[in-house]
Amino acid sequence: MVVEDDGELRYGLSSALREAHFDVLEAASCTEAVNVFCASLPDAAVIDLRLPDGDAVDLLPRLRSVDDSVPIFIMTGHGTIDVAVRAVKEGAEDFLTKPFEMRSLVEIVGRAVERRRGRQASKLSRFAILPFEPRSAAMRLLEDEVERLRDSDCSVLLLGETGTGKSALARRIHALGARSKGPFVDVNCAGLNREFVESELFGHEKGAFTGAHVSKQGLLDAAHGGTLFLDEIGDIDLQVQPKVLKVVEEKRFRRMGDVKERSADVRLLAATHHDLLAATSRRAFRADLYYRISTVTLTVPPLRDRREDIVPFSLHLLSTLGAGDISLSTGAEVRLLSHPWPGNVRELKNVLERSLLLRTGNVIRASDVRFDQHAESAAAIPTTESTRTSSQTLQDVEREHIQRALEAERGRVEAAARRLGIPRSTLYQKVKTYGIQVTRIRMTVPRRLGERDSD
Numbered sequence: 001m002v003v004e005d006d007g008e009l010r011y012g013l014s015s016a017l018r019e020a021h022f023d024v025l026e027a028a029s030c031t032e033a034v035n036v037f038c039a040s041l042p043d044a045a046v047i048d049l050r051l052p053d054g055d056a057v058d059l060l061p062r063l064r065s066v067d068d069s070v071p072i073f074i075m076t077g078h079g080t081i082d083v084a085v086r087a088v089k090e091g092a093e094d095f096l097t098k099p100f101e102m103r104s105l106v107e108i109v110g111r112a113v114e115r116r117r118g119r120q121a122s123k124l125s126r127f128a129i130l131p132f133e134p135r136s137a138a139m140r141l142l143e144d145e146v147e148r149l150r151d152s153d154c155s156v157l158l159l160g161e162t163g164t165g166k167s168a169l170a171r172r173i174h175a176l177g178a179r180s181k182g183p184f185v186d187v188n189c190a191g192l193n194r195e196f197v198e199s200e201l202f203g204h205e206k207g208a209f210t211g212a213h214v215s216k217q218g219l220l221d222a223a224h225g226g227t228l229f230l231d232e233i234g235d236i237d238l239q240v241q242p243k244v245l246k247v248v249e250e251k252r253f254r255r256m257g258d259v260k261e262r263s264a265d266v267r268l269l270a271a272t273h274h275d276l277l278a279a280t281s282r283r284a285f286r287a288d289l290y291y292r293i294s295t296v297t298l299t300v301p302p303l304r305d306r307r308e309d310i311v312p313f314s315l316h317l318l319s320t321l322g323a324g325d326i327s328l329s330t331g332a333e334v335r336l337l338s339h340p341w342p343g344n345v346r347e348l349k350n351v352l353e354r355s356l357l358l359r360t361g362n363v364i365r366a367s368d369v370r371f372d373q374h375a376e377s378a379a380a381i382p383t384t385e386s387t388r389t390s391s392q393t394l395q396d397v398e399r400e401h402i403q404r405a406l407e408a409e410r411g412r413v414e415a416a417a418r419r420l421g422i423p424r425s426t427l428y429q430k431v432k433t434y435g436i437q438v439t440r441i442r443m444t445v446p447r448r449l450g451e452r453d454s455d
């Protein structure tokens with residue numbers, strides 16, 4: 001993403017990057033930059049320090065609260081280097097002093113994109129090489145089913161309560177299969193409106209709708225040769241569903257505003273925590289799509305139904321958190337075993353992360369195991385009144401309330417903002433101010449759009 005209000009310079013920067021085969025999105029102000037960034041999650045951003053409606057230092061926290069893994073470069077003139085240094089302290093990758101050679105820009109951006117991709121690939125491979133051997137019958141059965149699907153290219157529907165590990169399982173299925181060298185593109189469809197999901201998935205041609213200033217490849221292009229994982233598929237708009245069906249059945253799709261069809265060489269994995277069959281009878285989900293994607297279903301059992309796994313899985317999670325030398329006292333094990341885990345693995349991971357911070361020495365004790373009081377019901381936010389204690393400040397209450405809203409909406413900032421009755425931009429600001437970790441990013445595109453060769 002290139003953000004520059006000087007049209008000529010913007011054109012020069014974009015052309016240099018396009019010549020180097022980057023897909024470039026342009027913005028001329030902070031407001032436009034936020035919109036483009038949220039809609040497309042670019043692999044890197046190059047931003048002019050001074051923009052008509054603010055400067056890059058103001059913009060950084062807003063962009064980083066959406067996705068802090070995107071490398072952001074600040075372009076600056078000689079007189080403004082101290083401000084640019086501040087921007088780097090705020091999390092910018094580096095700054096470029098004008099005038100600079102386009103060649104250096106292309107090199108710097110290219111290297112940052114590669115580094116980011118490497119980090120994402122190693123995350124994925126770390127995940128793939130740390131399999132957990134379950135003790136529970138339910139998880140062993142699931143493992144057998146996954147093993148049987150290893151060589152198949154069929155679509156799979158993953159079912160299970162929120163936080164059970166459906167996305168994690170989708171990544172494993174991808175990593176085990178023949179497409180493992182191709183991209184894994186993960187789209188969370190919850191809360192996305194029709195036009196957004198359609199343009200993100202299928203891409204669009206210039207002028208396809210108001211604001212489509214340039215043509216854009218979709219995530220189906222990005223997933224070419226790999227796997228497309230549609231999380232919360234039950235939330236996909238009814239009008240978009242026939243197009244998804246065409247991808248599953250015919251492996252073909254059409255960009256918005258385009259007349260020609262393109263081939264979609266993707267394996268489709270989908271997940272939902274809704275009862276899709278019931279949704280088909282309410283006509284909220286198309287029956288033909290349901291039957292097409294549900295030929296093979298895998299159900300991830302909730303943690304409370306696989307208690308034998310809780311202690312060994314906790315030790316496994318501790319090692320994935322870099323704490324493989326930490327053990328659990330008997331008291332801590334008893335506490336973990338007696339909890340109902342409504343938030344499943346996500347909640348277990350949070351509790352373990354917290355206990356790592358609270359522990360002294362190499363053992364987690366019962367008193368270090370503190371449950372999230374608000375996870376009892378992921379769907380309900382308790383009233384502020386019921387959670388207030390005399391020592392809490394108004395800010396403590398606000399921070400907790402925001403955290404609960406984000407948990408209840410599984411990290412979807414847009415939905416949490418709606419729930420709280422505040423604009424999304426205000427929520428981003430508060431998330432930044434309170435240093436709240438948003439645990440779920442809506443969309444992960446592990447490589448540059450349109451790039452098709454293997455990692």
Ligand SMILES: Nc1ncnc2c1ncn2[C@@H]1O[C@H](COP(=O)(O)OP(=O)(O)OP(=O)(O)O)[C@@H](O)[C@H]1O
Binds near residue numbers: 132161167317345410
């Ligand atoms: N086998 C595993 N090893 C390590 N971490 C895991 C494993 N399974 C799940 N997790 C972690 O638990 C959390 C929840 O997992 P995930 O997002 O896959 O759940 P989900 O069922 O897709 O949730 P939702 O329905 O809310 O989308 C994530 O932080 C994930 O990294």
